[in-house]
Amino acid sequence: MTGHTRPEPVTWRSQGRFVASIASMRQLQLFNDRGGLAVNFDILRSTAPDIAIAGTQSKAFSLWETRSSSGFVTEPKYNAQLITIRFVTSGHIIYRRRSGDVDGVPTHATLVNFSDLREVQAYGAFSAVSGTFSVDVLTAAHAALTGRSDGTLPDLTPTASVATPAMMALFLTLRRVQEQIQAIECHDDLTFQLLKEVLSYQLLSAWPRRDAPAPSQAQDIPSRSLGRALDYIEANLSRALTLADIAAVAGISVRSLQNRFRRDLGRTPVQVILERRLAQVHQDLMSPAKASLSVAEIARSWGFVHMGDFGQRYRRQYGRTPTETRRTGRAL
Template structure:
């Protein structure tokens, strides 16, 4: 695919949605050119200026239906906002300058020598500084999970949780960055007939990523006996006894004998999560447990979700996937495969 430089109007497809592209290269030097690429570039994000200075941004890479790889450089800085809803993970190595990545719950300041890993759906926007450069990639959750199962030879295990921010202080991470840089350079030489390039790239990057990227500690809930605050233990006992019923924080706090505010502060101190997050986590664990039991094989996933307090199936499915690295249907399918 030829260089689709955005300064030459008319040479790109008018299709404005995300689409596979073996190679693209956009040199953006004005607000008009940013808007032009946003309207027809077929990328997963839109670009916006961060100052009144004429933007200077170059983005070059390629993408298939399940992954993408690109290099970004800017002397002025820019803002990006996701434009698609897709079950993708984003990997970004900052090689110069910094980027503030704002998620829906927090934000990360990523500088040279650090890399980020997060779900695309969690990203609100990313603000790059002047003098910024980075090598970035996305990969489908399903593809990464399949690679993990092949690597570990344990098809029933959920995808491990990777650290959202990590440094390049070990050889594995530096080797992963080098692989991304070399493969991105080779994108210029990919031809229409080279259909094996992206599947091979996906496999190489997946295995390196899973082997080198630090994993976050497993989210283990402390036992009630290890908690210092008696009112937190009372709250947990009440929550566990009423997980399958509507729960209000005011009721939980009343049983614990404290205010809602103190209850929230105590949960954050003792468990590093809010009472609501604790309730959701325990409900997700119960659904996962039931989906793994043959006794519930005839019970629909929707009924199991509702049984444990999830009224909205789309929200439930997203939370389950983030927690266990697979869909509820995947968990059930794994259970049925084991018993057949």
């Protein structure tokens, strides 16, 4: 399909958060005209549409949840170098591609290159969580993950069983990020930014390949690499951290970084980052110098914007709520 390589804002635009509920043909037309998404929506038959969409989109990464009792049809508005993954939670979807049709059902997730797509049909009582990555982002993630910079992507299969632990973990991360999008008004949550990066690594690691690479011998990584990684994390806790940057400082690939943390610390890099940020919050809550700041202000200063998620994490780590910690600090 030919189209715009650089779409106008009326065709597509970045949106930190979007929500739409379509219940009439008039609303459907207005949404297509103003929605700013990469596809046009239509319905399968002459009945009133019932389509709900909520998510976020940018040139690098988009994530949304779709629910529809009426079903729908979408067609791309323009060519784009994007890869879309979709986990169907109910119903059935068909991708009509130049290279052949692909079916999406609750037992099998789908991965489709946007430039290969002609049309998508979703049937009644449909719901799904979907994510779109730019090819450039996934190529860079593949290079960071493997330490190879050949500018290529692995040949991923168009469908994948969701029964494997790795695929289920990918789905749960996708859903969690989607829930956070709906719970916050801004994306200055440092954890949210890190989760988006992790999603690209999870996708490349979990999704099956047409020609699976032979397993390689695990390389022993000098302990100084782990030390450099931990030092960098500690020095940048209040800033947006990425695993690619941490791995680069440590002089290893992202995959090696993850393996080293799991092997030597029993935790992932993300878990370590969150634990250290929570420790800083804990220290500030106990500090008389921070007594004038609210719990929310202290949490935000360390990158926690979603207060419900922050409170649960804090209680798991310290066995009490942030407010209880604040009271203890004042009593000392």
